[in-house]
Amino acid sequence: MPKLVYDFAEGNKDMKQLLGGKGANLAEMTNLGLPVPPGFTITADACRAYLETGAVPADLADEIDKHVDLLQQKMGKKLGQADDPLLVSVRSGAAVSMPGMMETVLNVGLNDDSVNGLAHQSGNPRFAWDAYRRLIQMFGRTVLGMDGDVFEDAIEAAKEAKGTRNDLDLDADDLKALVQTFKRAVHDHTGREFPQDPRTQMDLATEAVFRSWNSDRAILYRRQERIPTDLGTAVNICSMVFGNLGMDSGTGVAFTRDPSTGQRGVYGDYLQNAQGEDVVAGIRNTVPLADLEQLDKTSYDDLMQIMATLEGHYKDLCDIEFTVERGKLWMLQTRVGKRTAAAAFRIATSLVDEGVIDTDEALNRVKGAQLAQLMFPRFDADAEKDLITKAIGASPGAASGKVVFTSAAAVEAAERGEKVILVRRETNPDDLHGMIAAQGILTSRGGKTSHAAVVARGMGKTCVCGAEDLDVNVAQGTIKVNGAIMEAGELISIDGTTGEVFRGEVPVVPSPVVQYFEGTLAPDAGDELVASVHRLITHADEVRRLGVRTNADTADDAARARRFGAEGIGLCRTEHMFLGERRESVERLILAETDAELEAALAELEPLQRGDFLELLGAMDGVPVTIRLIDPPLHEFLPSMEELAVKVAVARERGEDPGRDAALLAAVQRLHEQNPMLGLRGVRLGLVIPGLFAMQVRAIASAAVELRGRGMDPRPEIMIPLVGAVQELHLARDEVERVLAEVGVAGEIPIGTMIELPRAAVIADQIAEAADFFSFGTNDLTQTTWGFSRDDVESAFFSRYLEKGIFAVSPFESIDREGVGALVRTGVDRGRATKPDLKLGICGEHGGDPDSIHFFHDVGLDYVSCSPFRIPVARLEAGRAALAGE
Secondary structure: OOOOOEHHHOOOOOOOHHHHHHHHHHHHHHHHHOOOOOOEEOOOHHHHHHHHHHHOOOHHHHHHHHHHHHHHHOOOOEEEOOOOOEEEEEEEEOOOOOOOOOEEEEOOOOOHHHHHHHHHHHOOOOHHHHHOOOOHHHHHHHOOOOHHHHHHHHHHHHHHOOOOOOOHHHHHHHHHOOOHHHHHHHHHOOOOOOOEEEEEHHHHHHHHHHHOOOOOHHHHHHHHHHOOOOOOEEEEEEOOOOOOOOOOOOOEEEEEEEOOOEEEEEEEEEOOOOHHHHHHHHOHHHHHHHHHHHHHHHHHHOOOOOOHHHHHHHHOOEEEEEEEEEEEEEEEEEEEEEOHHHHHHHHHHHHHOOOOHHHHHHHHOOOOOHHHOOOHHHHHHHHOOOEEEEEEEEOOOOOOOOOOOOOOHHHEEEHHOOEEEEOOOOOOOOHEEEEEEEOEEEEEOOOOOOOOHHHHHOOOEEEOOOOOOOEEEEEOOOOEEEEEEEEEOOOEEOOOOOOEEEOOOOOEEEEEHHHHHHOOOOOOOOOHHHHHHHHHHHHHHOOOOEEEEEOOOOOHHHHHHHHHOOEEEEEEEEHHHEEEEEHHHHHHHHOOOOOOHHHHHHHHHHHHHHHHHHHHHHHOOOOOOEOOOOOOHHHOOOHHHHHHHHHHHHHHHOOOOOOOOHHHHHHHHHOOOOOHOOOOHHHHHHHHOOHHHHHHHHHHHHHHHHHHHHHOEEEEEEEOOOOOOHHHHHHHHHHHHHHHHHHHOOOOOOOEEEOOOHHEEEEHHHHHHHOEEEOOOOOHHHHHHHOOOOHEEEEEEEHHHHOOOOOOOOOOOOOOOOOOHHHHHHHHHHHHHOOOEEEEEOOOOHHHHHHHHHEEEEEEEOOOEEOHHHHHHHHHHHHHHHOOOO
């Protein structure tokens, strides 16, 4: 059996998979000689074993016993000792940070006897009874599954009886009475007394932490952040130090740089006479970390020195939790801190300038998803605004929506397509559903380190915290501010950068990052963020192997994509050119019953197509343009069978001649398909309707010839869709080559195919004989591999599949590496076995997904193609993929 428990001194920061991030970093700080309370970590292996079997591993109890004995020797006190008890915290710690998603129990070891010893030893009875009521409250909620409101209501009642709104006004007798109330509540809920044995408390709390890995909120958070489901969590048993011993004690969270902007300075929150949960929960508003210098100069100086040590050691922004116990500083946690997208770019380039990391490492420190966030719009600075209040900008962005006061209301509104702002006194982990559904979060309590702030930053969600002017009454559904009242459903806007809150909806303007990519804002114009983005995207372009093209069907889209850095078009969907006013022309083509009708319809369409390609190829002069021949599911271009049937029936009922509608209905019924996505489309349509592909190829080739005559360099590539047999491709290619020869460009335009059927991937070695290039159409490949109709399944059952963990993210959003990805790899290997220099790309929606781009780099594709707005993201991730593959 592998070792299941490690003393803090036995680990290091590189053991996150085993010890979790918290345990690994506690070990690292211990070995750096920093003041860390002694303790030990129960590994994630133990958690995984528990989750698999439902029972604690047999050898775990003995290992814990040994480490408890060692801890008691170090501390000179014992669990349950009546006169001076050892107390410990039991805290979760996954390999990937999941703030607030799993459980913590503090003050484990207190009981009816030792609480008196703690009161005597500390000289502070109020502190002792406060610690005991906290233990029962946390234990009841997290271990016994009690409703937290049972305890909160009792606290509120005690404060009301005391005539106060402040927890600190409750004295030792008040808290002693609360303990009795809490114990009765535990008995009423469980039928048993609150456990008095400290080791029983520890074991039950440990199991609760294990179970919390699969809590609803933890599952939801992992799905949101794409965290693997099988990691499990470690459990950290740490000797308690107390920030609630009086006003010379306190607890806080510090950042070595501002997590919102990346600027250097003194950032964080501090709360006197409090435990750590008070800061994160935002129950009382904190003071800025800088105030600690006046409150406790020695602890402040020690903290500044430790912060510098940690940033130098980790070479990154560090997020630190600490406690001051009667003037003594203790470090409770550190980690590489979550940061906003803007801070990520600024910090990365700042660390390069400071000589801490190189540019390769800086590029690895930022992500495409962060760059996408920076491209979202901002509030228009010149617009009229009705400022309600200004608070703490905790997570940047511009968000507007209707006020909702509960997570359930946020989810319901989002399902109706409404944009909402979730307004709370403070959020807690159970609010995660609502936070995801909302456009932004606004709280009246808490700061940059509160639950709302930390989770919002991790999700890239706009958040404003600590708006003390707002009197939020969830029960009544109102906000009182400056004598006015706002109700649920009213519009507000929040600025997560400035902390401003506005009544009504505020118009937005493009972000400076988009202006930079559009070419309207120079990288040296003085915008620090734009300069950082420019440096890192430029480096990504220097190191990436993958080319980046765009999916575009119009000259305007193509021109914009080119400004964004596209190196060509990887997919022009020609069927999109026939929508709108041209739909009737395609309808006549499909329904043609005679050769003359067919030729007339094609003759009508060809000059329109030629004009399309003149514009498109002209906009992409000098770079490749892959043009997919028409691939329409027929139902998209035919009248509705149901509507036609009604019209014909009504006409006949009235004794009228239905005329053309009757003929149309007969034709539509003849061509009707039960599953159009798997019907007469792609190469099948081109082989069944004579002259269709020829018309398009003639338009492409003649447009290229005309542009060459103007001195331009058009580079069209013709792509034949939905090929499943090499014979289909041979037949279609023969027709394409005949037309190219007629126009006078034989052999000058590459002819390839889309690999979008599983059969095509499996016989790619055969298909490569007739293809100059492949482009993987992963939208259809995903659809045909899974047997999913992408038009139907996402709304039908995907949410249930995500909840049940069948997949962590929609396979239409990020490539399914095990299934669809395996087919892509097969297609690559077999295609290049036939033609080693076969050009390979991907043009499905996955071409702009950061995770998928890394896969496409690894399997050896030559380029990815995505929507214009995703081009910068793809460029950045292609660079990161190249560095990861070195």
